[in-house]
Each structure stands twice: as C-alpha cells, then as structure tokens.
Amino acid sequence: MSNLMSGSKILLECLVREGVDCMFGYPGGVTLPFYDAMYDHPLRHVLVRHEENACFAAEGYARSTGKVGVCCATSGPGATNLTTGLVDAMMDSIPIVALTGQVSTKLIGSDAFQEADTFGITRSCTKHNYLVKTLNDLPQIIHEAFYIASTGRPGPVLVDVPKDVFQAQGHYAPVNAIHLPGYKVHTDGHAGQIRRAAHMMWEAKRPFIYAGGGVIASEASLELTQLVETLDAPAVCTLMGLGALSSEHPNFISMPGMHGSYAANMGMTHTDLIIALGVRFDDRVTGRLAAFAPHAKVIHVDIDPAEIGKNRAADLPIVGDVKRVLSKLNKILLELAPAHAPIHADSRKAWWNQVREWKEEHPLTPEISTSEIKPQHLMREIDRISGGKAVVTADVGQHQMWAAQFIRFNSPRLWINSGGLGAMGFGLPSAIGAQFANPDKLVFSISGDGGFQMSLPELATIASYGLPIKIIVMNNGYLGMVRQWQELFYNNRLNAVTLDCFPDAEKLAGAYGFKGRTIESPADLTPALQEAVKEPGPYLLNVKVTPFENVFPMVPAGGAINEMVLGESTQPMAAAK
Amino acid sequence: MLQVISLLVENKPGALMRITGLLSARAYNIESLTVARTTDPELSRMTIVVDVEPHLRKQVIKQMNRLINVLQVADLTDSPSVARELILMRVRAPMESRPAVLKEAEIFGARVIDSSLEGFALEATGDSEKLDEFIDVMRSYGEIEVTRSGTVAVMMEARRLRLSSPVPTKNATNPQTTIDNGVLNA
Ligand SMILES: Cc1ncc(C[n+]2csc(CCOP(=O)(O)OP(=O)(O)O)c2C)c(N)n1
Numbered sequence A: 001m002s003n004l005m006s007g008s009k010i011l012l013e014c015l016v017r018e019g020v021d022c023m024f025g026y027p028g029g030v031t032l033p034f035y036d037a038m039y040d041h042p043l044r045h046v047l048v049r050h051e052e053n054a055c056f057a058a059e060g061y062a063r064s065t066g067k068v069g070v071c072c073a074t075s076g077p078g079a080t081n082l083t084t085g086l087v088d089a090m091m092d093s094i095p096i097v098a099l100t101g102q103v104s105t106k107l108i109g110s111d112a113f114q115e116a117d118t119f120g121i122t123r124s125c126t127k128h129n130y131l132v133k134t135l136n137d138l139p140q141i142i143h144e145a146f147y148i149a150s151t152g153r154p155g156p157v158l159v160d161v162p163k164d165v166f167q168a169q170g171h172y173a174p175v176n177a178i179h180l181p182g183y184k185v186h187t188d189g190h191a192g193q194i195r196r197a198a199h200m201m202w203e204a205k206r207p208f209i210y211a212g213g214g215v216i217a218s219e220a221s222l223e224l225t226q227l228v229e230t231l232d233a234p235a236v237c238t239l240m241g242l243g244a245l246s247s248e249h250p251n252f253i254s255m256p257g258m259h260g261s262y263a264a265n266m267g268m269t270h271t272d273l274i275i276a277l278g279v280r281f282d283d284r285v286t287g288r289l290a291a292f293a294p295h296a297k298v299i300h301v302d303i304d305p306a307e308i309g310k311n312r313a314a315d316l317p318i319v320g321d322v323k324r325v326l327s328k329l330n331k332i333l334l335e336l337a338p339a340h341a342p343i344h345a346d347s348r349k350a351w352w353n354q355v356r357e358w359k360e361e362h363p364l365t366p367e368i369s370t371s372e373i374k375p376q377h378l379m380r381e382i383d384r385i386s387g388g389k390a391v392v393t394a395d396v397g398q399h400q401m402w403a404a405q406f407i408r409f410n411s412p413r414l415w416i417n418s419g420g421l422g423a424m425g426f427g428l429p430s431a432i433g434a435q436f437a438n439p440d441k442l443v444f445s446i447s448g449d450g451g452f453q454m455s456l457p458e459l460a461t462i463a464s465y466g467l468p469i470k471i472i473v474m475n476n477g478y479l480g481m482v483r484q485w486q487e488l489f490y491n492n493r494l495n496a497v498t499l500d501c502f503p504d505a506e507k508l509a510g511a512y513g514f515k516g517r518t519i520e521s522p523a524d525l526t527p528a529l530q531e532a533v534k535e536p537g538p539y540l541l542n543v544k545v546t547p548f549e550n551v552f553p554m555v556p557a558g559g560a561i562n563e564m565v566l567g568e569s570t571q572p573m574a575a576a577k
Numbered sequence B: 001m002l003q004v005i006s007l008l009v010e011n012k013p014g015a016l017m018r019i020t021g022l023l024s025a026r027a028y029n030i031e032s033l034t035v036a037r038t039t040d041p042e043l044s045r046m047t048i049v050v051d052v053e054p055h056l057r058k059q060v061i062k063q064m065n066r067l068i069n070v071l072q073v074a075d076l077t078d079s080p081s082v083a084r085e086l087i088l089m090r091v092r093a094p095m096e097s098r099p100a101v102l103k104e105a106e107i108f109g110a111r112v113i114d115s116s117l118e119g120f121a122l123e124a125t126g127d128s129e130k131l132d133e134f135i136d137v138m139r140s141y142g143e144i145e146v147t148r149s150g151t152v153a154v155m156m157e158a159r160r161l162r163l164s165s166p167v168p169t170k171n172a173t174n175p176q177t178t179i180d181n182g183v184l185n186a
C-alpha cells in the first residue's frame, strides 16, 4: 500500500516522469500548495518577472532543444498574462505545457477572487486544454498534455488545476498508457505518393526546395541536407526554418518572402517544382497568392493535413512527418538517380546558372559606413563572432529581419524568433529559456529599442541567475518597422513611433549589477562585441544605429514576391524574365 | 453554400465549445447545430450546417479533424444521406379558419399536438425547404411562433470509424522518478 501524497506532489512526480528538469513560472494564491511542494523537490523552478515571459522563456527552452517547455502561473491575472505566449507557441507549433492554478472547485463560477475562465479563454490559444476536476484525473491529464504537446504538429497544452486538487490527498498510480481515440497523428507518408514525388523531382527542370519550421520540429535537417545534395537543387529556409539547412551550404539561397533575398523570391517565381517541406505558405512568404510561383507544381509534405491545400493547392500532397517522409524519399531518389538524373541535366545546369546570376545581381550585402553604425553592419559583426554557432534570439521588427538576413545558422535550433505571431517582447525572455537549456552555449538576445523595453523586468531574472546572455539592443530611436511602413506607405507621416527616451545602458545594467555600455561609432563595434562575449556574466550592449535605415528587399503587402523594392531609390521592380 | 457536417464527438468537457469556437475563429457561419447523445452515452452525434465558400469545404473538415475530442467528421453535403428538421409551431387560429389550418397541416404531414381556444400547437418534420413553405402557408392564417430544431442528418453508407490505439506513456520507458512504490525519496 503506497503512501498518501498531495495533488501537488503527484503533479511534480508526473513532471519528473516526463523528464522535466526546469520550469518557468510565477506563484500566486491558488498555486501556493504547489509551490510549497516544490520547496524540497529537485525540479528547478525559474522565477521570471512576468507570466508572459514565463511562457516565452519556456518557448526559448523548447525551441532550442526540441523538448517540451513548461511554464506555470496562478489563476486569474497569472493565467491571462500567459495568453500571448500561448498564442505565440500555437502559431509557431512549439511544444509547451502550461500549468495554471484555478480557484477551488466549489468556488468555480462564483466570481471568486482571482477567478477567470482560463479553460474558456485559452481554448483558442492552445492545441488542447484541460480543467482538472478531481485529483484522480490529474496524472492521466498531465501525461496526456505532454503527449499532445510533443507529438504530431507540436503546440501548447494548458492544464488548469484548482487549488483543492493541489491540496487533495491521494495515491499516485503510474499511468502507463494514453488513449486518445480521436487524436490523429499522421507520421508515415503514403508510400505511393512518396514514390511519385521522387519521380516528379527528377522530372523537374527547375526544382526548388522550400523548407520551414516543420523540418526543425521533426529533426529532419540531415534528411533535408541529403535531399538538397541528391537533387542538387537550390533551397530556401523560411524565417522559421533558418538553420534547417546550414546557411553555409552552397545550395542555400537565403530566406524567401517579404524581406527575403532577390534570388530566393525570383527562384520561387520561376521554379517548375516547389518542394515544400514543413511550411504553410504563409502570406509573408507568398505575397499575393494569385501571383505566387505561377509556373510551379507543388509537392507539399506536412504532418498537419489541414496545412495542405490551405493556401496553395498541392499537386502532390504527402501527409506525414518530414523526417520519415524524407528518409524514404531519399532512398528512392538514389535508386532512380542513374536512370533519371541525366534526363534534364542541361536544364538543371541552366537553372543553377540563372539562380547564381540572381544571387550575384542583388546579393544581400550589409551596408557599412565609417561614420555611423549601420544596422546591417551590427548583424554582420554578430555573425562574425557567432560563426554560425551561437544561439540568437530576436524580438520583432527591423532588427529581426536584418538578423535573419545576415546572421548564419549552421544548425537548427539556434535561431529563435516569434515568426507567426510577431510578438514584441519575445526576444529577451526566450533567451533566458535558451540559456537555461544550453548553459554552455553563447546566447545573443537581439532586440529593438522598442521590444527591449517591453521585456525590461527580465533583466532582474538574468541578473539573479547570473545568465551570461549577451543582450544587444539595436537602437534606432524608433519603432523602426512601423516607421518604415509610415515612411513608405503613409507619406512619411510619422506618428507614435518615436522612442525619444531610452535609459543609459551602463547605468541600467549597473543597477542590476552587471555590465552595460552604449556605442555609436563603427570603430567601437567589434571591440564592444568582443568585450561583451568575454564577460563571464550578462552584458547589455546598446548599439545606436542609423535611425532611418529601411529593410530591403521588401515586397509591399499584397504585392507579388517578384515585385520587390530593392533599395531606397528603386521602384517596385517587375521580374525582367 | 450550405455544408452539412456530421460529427461523432467524445462527451468531454468543453467539446461543444471547441467546435463552435473553431468555426467562429475561422469565420465560418453556423447555420444550425444539433447535438445529442448516441447509443453510447460517452459519445455525442452532432449535425452542423455551415455557410461556407465551396473551396473551403475541405478545410472545414480538416480543421474539425484536428480537434482531439472529435472521433469522426463526415461531409454529407454530396454524399448519400438523409436530412430532416423538426419544427414546433403555435398557430393562432380563430374558429372560422381552424378547419383550413387543419387541412393545410395534413397536406404537410404535420401533427396537432395540442389544441386550445387560441389555436394549435403543431409538429412537423421534413427537409428544411419544405418546412419553410409550411411556415409561409401557416403565417397566412394568423400569428405564429416557430421553434426549429436545425437539421439532423444521417449517412446512408457505413463509414469505418478510424480510432487511434493507446500508446505507452514515457513512464513506461523513463525510469527517472522521485518515488519508488509510492514512497517519496526526494
Ligand atoms: C506586442 C506587439 N505590439 C506591436 C507590434 C507591432 N510592431 C511590429 S514591429 C514594431 C516596431 C518594433 O520597434 P523596435 O522594437 O524598436 O524594433 P525595430 O523595428 O526598430 O528594429 C511594432 C510596434 C508587435 N509586433 N507586437
């Protein structure tokens, strides 16, 4: 006969059994019993300074490792503060288990103190959610939550636990099986479709690989690289997919879409076969859908059937896990190669010449000046130090796009950003999670002067845990991305975008007990970054950059992706060919 | 266009909310929705009629399939099925028009379920267009009040119910734990 345990202890036991070593949270009234149980428990709890950041930090942990990130908040305001993070994880398919406290079961529905309908509120922010009504259900629900969060198309799952469930006493009965009869996970692609795909790939004259976050989620980088090399096709990675194929791979031609490279967008426009892997044909990638890749057939591989045909019809759909599908596909491609590879060898060669020409015509080269620090210059220097190996988290705005354009990622799970939701305030807290998960890695957090100020409270978390994060603020004095749109599309009527007050970085960091510095001369850039990296603890580097720089290339919203604005003086240019 | 969907759903808390929430979040208009237990009390059968652009029909089904409490979704719009709706109607009918009202009810196959000095309570089933006509006709006799059930439908061909089988938890494979045989040793 086993000992009686509290619901809180049982919950901790479930977390340990799921392999959780660290969670990010913020306590409150109804989670008191849970925090009391943690008091003498080995599981590490990281106290952040705002619940939104607990979820972002859990995302940083999950995005940099592939493991489920765990966050915890109290009822009412704690739970509502989590929602932005949950939606973010939902949009980018990040596995998160969020635990929230709830008022006691007898009080639910009475508008009790700090009661909120968390179950109702988070219905649309989660892949699935639960309200635990009795302790008996708790272990089963927790294990289901981890299973749902981490399988199929990953996503956030929330478990709302009333105070009396934390307090109730019961026996822990191990849960050995999960039975969710309606939960459909499609992992193995259809064998016939995979074979057809292989034929289409060899038959294409101008194949083009479009790889996204799904490749990273399914840990399919190796298989992707093999595919790229077998076919010798040009490949792009989306904002969510950067690092899936090494940025240094000769076939990598940068990111497509609104701020993608010229070659990437021209390639998409002129290809006759898009090989879409773990992507969702997001509007930021496709521009005006009707004009997107007009000559292309589409092979679309995704684990979520709902993504296939949602925005762009697929000529050959394959529902399955990208890794499993590609490992089968690669074998068949090799089998077929001797007979099929030579058929279109000449066309393939011409295609590569064309792609290289596009790359050379309008390469992504950083602007550099001797009198002021150009934002692109900053990113290039960070790239130089990282050498494709550092974890880089970004916030949302111009700096995010420049970072994506100029920083190399030689493996997956290094580039961490809020792609689908574009949630400002994401960069700094996600770096906290990434640093906890990768204590020995160099972690850069790059934010704008706007987004950085949304995450200010987390400087305390960084200081208190002594996290050696290199906090880089790309300070242009504006909500730069919004300013850019006002300049380009609203007659430069700049409104509510000026950030004319920014704290002294040295004093700010000093107030938290770590080093900080502001620079504005290009000559200081490299030494300052080196100093930051050498510092064993956190470092805040505030980099004043050219205020009015715009991100190019740019596809104006609603435009076709081959109609890019390439620079300040150029008009939207239609594809020449 | 109107799309008729039949769903088999687990009777779990919030299941209905998930379905209606999904439809509204994706801006699909619900024309009608019915739900009731099946012979298995753990499951419910729903018939939903949504007003949706034809090219989005597949997407609606796929989105429903993503819900964990949904065991089966079928698009009945073009497949062999029968659909019926029930209406309950109160008709105010003065003495002189009562025989005509009854006659009309008979033509539409409606039944009188209550009668008072004021008028009748009628019950009718049929397809929705037929019921629309019935309502129009009855309105010409006097004030009416109508409650419609919304469409309920059933497939005419059996479709195999594909359910996921149980999977082992990490528990079975992860020996790391702080308790042994229920005794805490942290
Ligand atoms: C929470 C949130 N609010 C508003 C926005 C809209 N928005 C997108 S980019 C941007 C400007 C960001 O400014 P800053 O952080 O200084 O970065 P910059 O663009 O200057 O690099 C804003 C306000 C957003 N993405 N997220």
Ligand SMILES: [Mg+2]
Residues within 6 Å of the ligand: A448, A449, A450, A474, A475, A476, A477, A478, A479, A480
């Ligand atoms: Mg800025």
